Amino acid sequence: MAPVSVAAFTDTYLPTVNGVSYTIQTWRDRWRDRGGTMRVVYPGCDEYEPELEEYPVRSLPFPMYEGFRLGTPRIPAAAENVEIVHAHTPFAVGLGGVRLARRKDLPLVTSYHTPTAEYADYLTSLPRVEHSIERLAKRYERWFLSHSDAVICPSEDARDRVRDTVDSDTPAVVLSNGVDVDFFAPTDPEPFRERYDLPDGPLVGYTGRHGYEKNLPEFLRAAAGLDATVVIGGDGPAREDLESLAADLDVDARFLGFLPREELPAFYSLLDVFVFSSPVETQGLVALEANACGTPVVGVDAGALSDTVEDGVTGYHYAHGDIAGCRAAVERVLDERDSLSRSCLDRREDLSVEHAVDQLAGLYGRVIDENGTE
Incomplete structure (x- = not known):
């Protein structure tokens, strides 16, 4: 029997490079490999030509968040004839998914990729206004998630956040985004x-968005006492400040800029340690990608990284704000690099996107059965 047909609605998609975009694309591809249909509705732009089962809606650039586009809550006709709706984001395009589920009386699954309130940082730098936006964002997030028949959370920490946000009648399910191993x-x-x-010599690094919320100055300050070269891939609004800080600290830091996806396995494989200092992750997918390439991770003991990194197996934790602790954890990983790398590779299949899609198929089936959808 072929998998159920799905309409996936997202406010962020290719060519924007982030974990949400690649997760949706990878799930869609795996769904197709299994003989199913997953139609992706996303904000269109001239820089990206839609592929099979991708349906762009009209959009405009969002000037306060680089790479993000404001779509419209349109429902393409091709997306209507499905058995279940999956909203990956809570903004305009995601609202289109809610509208479709209501109109057609279809089950609705949502994903909790990023707390909505975090986007307040991009709208203002005034603390009082920011706090007001955060309160409104949390109320809106509660309303949005409460329409769901199930909320997918990529980590236990994210599930705990959702349970604090929505009422107990909305199931919150831990389901990893998975890694293409x-x-x-x-x-x-x-x-x-x-x-x-x-x-040559020890290399410690990070790749991803250079956002202020990623807490990268903590990594650079820890690296100031290391006999290693820092290698940072990616880009974002904090890059110029990070480069200035590295120069002030006299850190040997190489900022590589945006790395094409096809170069990431070599980037991860080159590093001796991947350092992830962000306390706001809902999963921390790049940490799992590094592990899949055999590279152990030093992660802050906060947010999803508390679960994503397993001490003594895939890396080590340090306490948020503890620069000396971060440095000590990196040094420990450098000392144990070979054994940690082997244990990372032993766990690759547990990380696989195939495993994640198996769980996704089971969740879709349960939600459809509970809703009596034929």
Whole structure:
């Protein structure tokens, strides 16, 4: 029997590079491989040509959040003939998913990828206004999630946040986004090292959005006492400040800029330690990608990273704000790098997106059965 047909609504998608975009694309591809249909509705733009089962809606750039576009809550006709609706984001396009579920009396599943209140940082720098926006965002998030028949949370920490937000009648289910372990696997990093002119010796690094919420200055301050080169991929609004801080601290830091996805396995494989200092993650997918490539992670003991990193197995934690503790954790991983790398690789199948999609299929089936949808 083919998997159920799904309409997935998202306010962020390719060509914007983030974990949500790639998770949706990967799930869609795996769903198709299994003979199913997952139609993706997203904000369209001239820079991206839609593929099969992708349906853009009209959108405008959002000037306060680089790479984000404001879509419209339209429902393409091709997305209407489905058995279940999955809203990945709570903004305009996500509202289109809620409208479709209501109009067609279809089950609705939502994903909790990012707390809505975090976007307040991008709208204002005035504390009083920011707090007001955060309160409104939390109320709106409660309203949005409460329309769901199930909320998918990528970690136990995210599930706890959802349970604090919505009433107890809305099931919150832990389901990892999963990692494409066929793609994210150990690879020869030397061509990458040569291409970016990186030195021999210990390399510690990070890749992802350079947002202020990612807490990257903590990583750089910890690196100031390390005998290692810092390698940072990605880009974002905090990059200029980070480069200035690294210079002030006299840290040997190489900022590589945006890395194409096809280069990420080599980037991870090149690092001796991946450092993730962000306390606001709902899963921390890049940490799992690093692990799948055999690279252990030093992660802040906050948010989802408290669960994503397993001490002594896939890396080590340090307390949020403890710069000396971060430095000590990196040094410990450097000392145990070989054994930690082996244990990371032993756990690759547990991280796989195939495992995640198996769980997703089971969840869709349960929600449909509970709603009596034929």
